[in-house]
Amino acid sequence: MRTALLLFAMLLPVVSATDTKPMQPPVAPAVKTVKVAAVQCSSDIGDVAGNTKKLTALTKEAAKAGAKIVVLPETAITGYLSQDLKTNWHVKGMPIEKRFESKDPKDFAEEVPGASTKHFCALAKELNIYLTIPLLEVDFKNGKNDPRYFNTVCLANPKGELVAHYRKLTPWPYPEKSWATAGDRGVQTYDTEYGRVGLGICFDVHTILEKYEPHKIWCLLYPIAWVDTEHPAEWMWTKLPDRVKPFKHHLVGANWSVDKKQDWRGYGFSVIISNEGKVLASAKSLYGSEIVYAELPTAK
Numbered sequence: 001m002r003t004a005l006l007l008f009a010m011l012l013p014v015v016s017a018t019d020t021k022p023m024q025p026p027v028a029p030a031v032k033t034v035k036v037a038a039v040q041c042s043s044d045i046g047d048v049a050g051n052t053k054k055l056t057a058l059t060k061e062a063a064k065a066g067a068k069i070v071v072l073p074e075t076a077i078t079g080y081l082s083q084d085l086k087t088n089w090h091v092k093g094m095p096i097e098k099r100f101e102s103k104d105p106k107d108f109a110e111e112v113p114g115a116s117t118k119h120f121c122a123l124a125k126e127l128n129i130y131l132t133i134p135l136l137e138v139d140f141k142n143g144k145n146d147p148r149y150f151n152t153v154c155l156a157n158p159k160g161e162l163v164a165h166y167r168k169l170t171p172w173p174y175p176e177k178s179w180a181t182a183g184d185r186g187v188q189t190y191d192t193e194y195g196r197v198g199l200g201i202c203f204d205v206h207t208i209l210e211k212y213e214p215h216k217i218w219c220l221l222y223p224i225a226w227v228d229t230e231h232p233a234e235w236m237w238t239k240l241p242d243r244v245k246p247f248k249h250h251l252v253g254a255n256w257s258v259d260k261k262q263d264w265r266g267y268g269f270s271v272i273i274s275n276e277g278k279v280l281a282s283a284k285s286l287y288g289s290e291i292v293y294a295e296l297p298t299a300k
Contacts, residue, residue, distance in 0.1 A: 033295040034194045036219075037067035038254040038281075040270040041289040045079030045087055046108050052077060052116065054289070056123060062291050063127035069194070071132045071254040073270075074202050074225035075151055077116050078108050078136035081175060083258045085227070089136065089179040091149060096178035105149055105179055109138035117154055117162055125160025130192060132156075132199070132254075134223045136179075137167065148181045153199050153223050155190055164188040166199035170207055175227075187211050195299030197221055198249075205240070209247050218275075218299040219250040226255055226266040231286070236269040237279055245277025250296050260287060272296075 039058045043051045055072055062070045074080055081088055090102035110116050116135050124131040137152035151168035167183030168176075187208065188199045195218025200208045202224045212220065226232050236253070244251050251273040258267050268286040272294040273279055280294040 032298045034068050034298055035066045035293060035295055036069040036250075036252050036272060037062035037065070037071065038252050038270040038272055038283075038292040039070060039072050039289070040255055040257050040268065040283045040285075040292065041073060041076065042083060042257050042259050042267075043073065043076045043079045045082045045089070046103060048078055048108060048110075048116070051079060052119060056119075058289055058291060059120075059123060059129075059131060060127065062293075063129050065291070065293060067129065067291075067293060069130045069192070069197075069219075069221070069252065071221050071252045072134050072223060073254045073256040074134055074153075074223040075136050076134050076223070076256065077120075078105075078110070080225040080256065081227075084262060085264050088175050089149070091179045094178050097174065100175070100178070102178075105136055105138070106147065109136045109147075109149055111139070112137050112152060112154060112165055113162055117156075121156040121160045121162055124156035124158060128158045130155060130157055130197070132221050132223060133162075134201075149179050150183060151176065151180050151201055153201055153221075155188075155197070155199060155221065157190070157192070164190045164197075164199055166201070168201040168204055169211075170204050172203035172227075187215065189215050189217060193298075194296075195219060202226065205243060209243065212249075213247060217249050219252060219296065220244075222251055222253040224253050224255040224270070226269075227264065228266040230265045232266055232269050236271045236282065240271065241273050241277040241279055244273050244275075248275045250275050252294075254292075255283075257283075257285070257289065258287060 088100035120133045133154040137150040155164035166188040169183040171180035198217040255270045270283040
């Protein structure tokens with residue numbers, strides 16, 4: 001029996017340490033993506049409760065559709081201008097255009113943190129999403145008798161934490177000279193599990209991308225309240241993508257809308273742009289509410 005086993009062993013092929021199959025190249029993992037949403041909707045100046053109710057419902061709709069990052073329009077919680085573009089925020093002693101009726105922001109503006117940031121942070125936690133919080137902020141750094149007002153957007157994470165607090169660095173002079181102080185917190189970034197995001201607001205886009213360049217952001221979360229002489233299709237679909245393309249980051253732009261046709265332009269056309277400067281999705285409507293979705297590849 002022993003002799004038979006030895007003979008069998010002698011017949012087996014000899015395999016050396018170098019006699020192995022060549023290693024196969026690793027299979028590239030599938031590109032991971034994240035669904036993002038730009039919420040386009042109207043808001044009413046000074047109607048914080050009504051605006052909050054609308055924004056809450058739209059945020060829940062976006063999360064139900066699978067969005068993990070949701071961007072809301074500029075100062076949508078407090079309101080930016082009236083829908084007919086006739087009423088504007090005005091702080092006593094600051095200049096205001098003759099066409100505007102004045103509305104004092106003191107009874108509507110909020111501190112950060114405050115009631116609205118608390119509400120929308122809780123909503124982000126409930127829905128397990130990242131959520132922008134756009135509002136008119138009041139700051140009492142110089143004392144209760146000398147308030148400063150800022151066009152602000154904050155970011156809440158899925159834990160319900162306030163993780164970024166941005167004040168618009170370049171307020172649009174025409175309507176904001178009557179109330180807004182230029183931001184003093186610089187650019188704001190946050191590292192999500194999908195990539196590093198930055199915050200910017202509307203008129204900022206002309207100057208802020210260069211400020212974010214050293215930070216290598218993956219995506220700019222961009223609330224908008226655009227005003228123009230014509231509907232902003234050319235701007236949103238051509239000029240904005242061309243502006244973003246050299247910086248190689250995505251952009252989620254949530255513009256305001258109106259409830260019915262107005263005699264001015266700028267509302268609508270919310271857009272999501274890729275890091276290649278391509279329009280991935282855009283709003284189809286001008287009036288009422290619409291949510292724009294896109295899948296973005298996550299950062300490497």
